[in-house]
Amino acid sequence: MKTKLIIVFLLTFALSIAQEEKPLTLKDAITYALQNKADAKKAKLDVENSEYQIQEVRSRALPQISASGNLNHNPILQTSVIDGSSFGAPGSTIQATFGQKWTSGAGVTLQQALYDQSVFIGLKAAKSTREFYQINAQLTEEQIIERVANAYYQVYVTRQNLNVIENNLKNTTKVRDIIKGQYDNGLAKKIDLDRIIVRISNINTQRQQSINAISLQENSLKFLMGMPIETNITIPQTKFEVTPNALSEQPDVTSRTEYLLLKKNEQLLEFQKKSVQAGYYPTLSLTGSYNYIGQGPEMPWFKKPTDGVYWSDYAAVGLNLNIPIFSGFGTRAKVRQAENKLQSIKVDLEETKLSLDLQYDNAKKQIENSIVSINNQKENAKLAQEVLTNTNNNYIQGLASLTDLLDAENALVEAQNNYTTAILDYKLAEIQLIKSKGELKTLINN
Numbered sequence: 197m198k199t200k201l202i203i204v205f206l207l208t209f210a211l212s213i214a215q216e217e218k219p220l221t222l223k224d225a226i227t228y229a230l231q232n233k234a235d236a237k238k239a240k241l242d243v244e245n246s247e248y249q250i251q252e253v254r255s256r257a258l259p260q261i262s263a264s265g266n267l268n269h270n271p272i273l274q275t276s277v278i279d280g281s282s283f284g285a286p287g288s289t290i291q292a293t294f295g296q297k298w299t300s301g302a303g304v305t306l307q308q309a310l311y312d313q314s315v316f317i318g319l320k321a322a323k324s325t326r327e328f329y330q331i332n333a334q335l336t337e338e339q340i341i342e343r344v345a346n347a348y349y350q351v352y353v354t355r356q357n358l359n360v361i362e363n364n365l366k367n368t369t370k371v372r373d374i375i376k377g378q379y380d381n382g383l384a385k386k387i388d389l390d391r392i393i394v395r396i397s398n399i400n401t402q403r404q405q406s407i408n409a410i411s412l413q414e415n416s417l418k419f420l421m422g423m424p425i426e427t428n429i430t431i432p433q434t435k436f437e438v439t440p441n442a443l444s445e446q447p448d449v450t451s452r453t454e455y456l457l458l459k460k461n462e463q464l465l466e467f468q469k470k471s472v473q474a475g476y477y478p479t480l481s482l483t484g485s486y487n488y489i490g491q492g493p494e495m496p497w498f499k500k501p502t503d504g505v506y507w508s509d510y511a512a513v514g515l516n517l518n519i520p521i522f523s524g525f526g527t528r529a530k531v532r533q534a535e536n537k538l539q540s541i542k543v544d545l546e547e548t549k550l551s552l553d554l555q556y557d558n559a560k561k562q563i564e565n566s567i568v569s570i571n572n573q574k575e576n577a578k579l580a581q582e583v584l585t586n587t588n589n590n591y592i593q594g595l596a597s598l599t600d601l602l603d604a605e606n607a608l609v610e611a612q613n614n615y616t617t618a619i620l621d622y623k624l625a626e627i628q629l630i631k632s633k634g635e636l637k638t639l640i641n642n
Contacts, residue, residue, distance in 0.1 A: 303487030
């Protein structure tokens with residue numbers, strides 16, 4: 197019985213440890229996502245798969261060796277009619293049966309491309325294929341970092357708003373207690389007590405709504421990280437520094453991952469065009485074969501000439517030359533299609549460059565506006581706190597109405613929420629600015 201109690205205690209303790217909230221920094225969240233999110237895993241698999249694609253292309257330049265075997269039974273042999281004059285019997289006809297009832301053979305064939313323009317181009321494209329998937333994996337990582345960072349800051353700001361609500365609830369509850377004491381002593385009106393009770397009820401509703409919003413946002417964050425939804429997490433209550441970035445530095449968009457990916461795709465399309473043009477060139481290949489055949493009236497396997505079965509071998513070596521002359525303009529049409537795709541991706545490159553410039557400029561302006569807003573709202577919140585303190589003192593002394601006190605509380609809550617919203621706008625714009633510089637991975641090192 198004592199042993200069972202110890203086991204139950206240990207299981208309960210282990211469960212409580214598992215249920216403890218795990219402090220989660222932004223760096224931890226991003227690192228976890230890069231290791232566990234499905235998109236990141238698939239991008240790594242694509243890079244791995246590119247190596248297999250390269251091996252497939254390289255195989256076309258290597259010898260192709262195959263072995264074959266057969267066993268045939270001919271119940272009825274074909275009869276051929278021959279002019280008898282060939283055998284010294286002019287004017288006569290001879291019916292002759294060729295072949296044997298059973299034939300069996302085995303052989304090995306080798307084929308080696310000596311000149312094939314499409315193979316050579318494919319080998320050149322192999323390296324670009326690997327680089328394309330590597331850049332694509334890098335872009336996927338950057339997209340994951342951006343989404344996780346945005347979601348992380350959303351949770352943080354909503355938690356800050358919850359703190360504002362809870363502080364407001366705490367202060368309003370104190371006011372209610374004061375009013376209730378005054379009402380019990382006949383110094384306050386019942387309508388004032390009712391108004392403050394309604395006020396507390398509304399604040400409690402706002403508090404519950406914020407708690408629900410945090411729960412939903414945390415679930416969204418865990419999903420973006422690839423973390424089990426049942427995992428308990430908490431965002432550390434740290435102050436985010438607001439430091440103006442190097443806004444005057446115009447980034448080189450041609451070094452952005454999105455742009456590099458399109459450029460690499462353009463290079464692959466160039467190779468594709470050349471591969472199609474290779475259809476105009478001749479191909480030359482070396483072939484060789486060695487075969488062993490057995491024939492006789494019985495199944496040849498394991499039989500000898502004494503059984504009427506004879507085995508013999510033969511071999512051949514040759515060159516195959518294929519010269520394309522006319523393909524019904526099919527090759528030309530394919531070349532023009534490839535050229536059309538190239539022109540289309542050049543348009544995408546220009547559009548992407550313009551879009552990346554726009555992202556940087558918008559992020560820069562948003563940061564500038566957010567810094568102004570943060571400074572204003574910080575001073576506004578400080579002033580609103582002073583007004584609330586003075587109004588509260590005046591209300592206790594009977595120099596201010598309850599309406600004035602509630603208005604002062606609302607002003608403070610609004611100012612504090614505006615401040616946290618300005619912080620969120622700044623952090624989101626900061627992410628976009630870091631992204632526009634191609635430095636999202638620096639968030640892992642901070």
